[in-house]
Amino acid sequence: MPLLPMGPMLRHARANRYGIAAYNMIDFNSARAIIDGATALDAPMIVQVSVKTVKHWGAKHVATWVRMLANDAPVPVALHLDHCTDVDVIRRCIDAGWTSVMFDGSALPFAENLATSQQVYALTEAAGIGLEAEIGAIGGVEDDKVVNDDQSRLANFDECVAFVRDMPNLAVFAPAIGTAHGFYKGEAKIAYDLLDRITQTISIPIALHGGTGLTEEQFHRCIALGCGKVNISTMHKSLFIDGFINLRAEKPKMAEPLPFIDAQHAAMKADVMQCIRIFGSDGRAQAALAA
Numbered sequence: 001m002p003l004l005p006m007g008p009m010l011r012h013a014r015a016n017r018y019g020i021a022a023y024n025m026i027d028f029n030s031a032r033a034i035i036d037g038a039t040a041l042d043a044p045m046i047v048q049v050s051v052k053t054v055k056h057w058g059a060k061h062v063a064t065w066v067r068m069l070a071n072d073a074p075v076p077v078a079l080h081l082d083h084c085t086d087v088d089v090i091r092r093c094i095d096a097g098w099t100s101v102m103f104d105g106s107a108l109p110f111a112e113n114l115a116t117s118q119q120v121y122a123l124t125e126a127a128g129i130g131l132e133a134e135i136g137a138i139g140g141v142e143d144d145k146v147v148n149d150d151q152s153r154l155a156n157f158d159e160c161v162a163f164v165r166d167m168p169n170l171a172v173f174a175p176a177i178g179t180a181h182g183f184y185k186g187e188a189k190i191a192y193d194l195l196d197r198i199t200q201t202i203s204i205p206i207a208l209h210g211g212t213g214l215t216e217e218q219f220h221r222c223i224a225l226g227c228g229k230v231n232i233s234t235m236h237k238s239l240f241i242d243g244f245i246n247l248r249a250e251k252p253k254m255a256e257p258l259p260f261i262d263a264q265h266a267a268m269k270a271d272v273m274q275c276i277r278i279f280g281s282d283g284r285a286q287a288a289l290a291a
């Protein structure tokens with residue numbers, strides 16, 4: 001089916017207390033593994049792309065690959081731009097056919113983040129696509145941005161309420177709640193009371209960033225509290241590399257590349273399917289589509 005905006009499916013996920021996986025694709029094979037995993041379990045899926053990856057391949061090529069794969073898939077797929085600080089890149093992706101984008105103004109002072117998020121909101125509303133916006137500072141490494149532990153800061157509750165007030169149709173809201181990008185050093189310390197307070201007041205689905213390395217219990221608790229979108233990037237990147245390396249270690253002399261592509265695909269798809277089951281989005285494709 002054609003690429004869809006993620007807002008309606010995320011609202012369905014939040015209302016029915018399951019999470020839609022949002023995987024950061026790397027190349028065509030990775031996008032294929034993500035969508036094949038979703039198809040195998042009849043799950044809605046968000047294929048998201050980092051700004052670095054968009055710049056590497058070009059927005060048009062990425063959109064063409066994902067559109068082509070989504071067109072042949074029986075499940076709803078959204079194409080989303082992850083953490084973008086540059087409004088020009090957002091415009092380019094909208095023009096290339098992205099069905100949702102994230103503006104990340106978390107490094108800006110609150111008023112400036114709000115003003116720019118509202119500008120991008122106007123763009124996405126005009127294009128009929130979804131917007132994700134962030135406040136607070138999520139720790140870890142995302143693209144080339146490093147947020148150290150002492151720089152990461154939880155979202156402020158009153159700022160969250162003020163932030164979303166004039167953006168009622170925001171597809172998903174990303175307040176920093178203690179999760180981080182990359183692999184965790186210890187167990188992630190999630191601010192459940194803040195998340196609970198936010199979701200009791202704000203009905204917009206919440207994005208859970210930094211999903212790699214969270215425990216099943218942490219996923220379940222966050223989803224139960226209103227996280228409708230669950231981001232997985234680091235694990236996917238790691239399997240993308242390991243899929244090749246592990247087969248090479250087993251078959252040092254093999255010169256045919258397609259089995260390596262298949263091994264990579266299998267490793268990524270298995271992880272996608274495992275996460276879909278944990279997030280409870282298996283079997284939800286048709287209901288999410290009707291939402």
Ligand SMILES: [Zn+2]
Nearest residue numbers: 142209210231
């Ligand atoms: Zn993130």
